[in-house]
Amino acid sequence: MKSIKALAFLLLLVVASIKVNAQQIKDGETVNVNGIAVTYTVVNKEKVNVKDQDFDRYKVLASIKNNSGKSFNIRLASSLDLTGIANSKIIELDCINATGARLTSKKVQVSMKSHLINVTYATKDKDGKTITAVLPVTAGYYFDQG
Incomplete structure (x- = not known):
């Protein structure tokens, strides 16, 4: 039987294209990096049996808080600007001791709003009459203080 006594994650903080080296973070622990407070918590644990092997599965929530004293914004240059989507990621938590079977997510990503x-x-x-419609469009991404 494979078991994880305590989940350990590596934290990669990415804000406005500023990359920070990875560091280890534990369940319930808060890590502050450049004014960004990052916490993850295991909210559920279950045992599953895959091909006659028992595995522990965890549901994990990650939270972040901007204590840097400034807001971060990304404005998209056009509707097809896909780089903004990639740059909107703030943190990535990678599990370094996952033992789950296939299709188990080992990564948590948190992005800007x-x-x-x-x-x-x-x-x-449908009758051919001209009408006015409203379409919500993503203009950018933000991560406000607090």
Whole structure:
């Protein structure tokens, strides 16, 4: 039987393209990196049997708080600017001692919040009549102080 006594994660903090070296973080522990407080907590543990082997499975929640004294913003240059999506990731927690079977997620990622704006445009309804519709569009990403 494979078992994990305590989950240990490596923390990778990425804010506005500033990469920080990975460091170890434990369940319930808060790590402060450049004013960003990061915590993860195991909220559920279950045992599963896969091919006659028992595995422990964990449900993990990660939280972050911006104590840096400034907000972080990414504005998208166009609707097809996919680099903004990749740059919106704030933290990545990678489990360094996972023993689960296939299809087990070993990574938790937390990203900035989406900044949505409503775009009003003219379109036609099913009868061919011109109407006004509203479409929410992602204009960027943000991570405010606190």
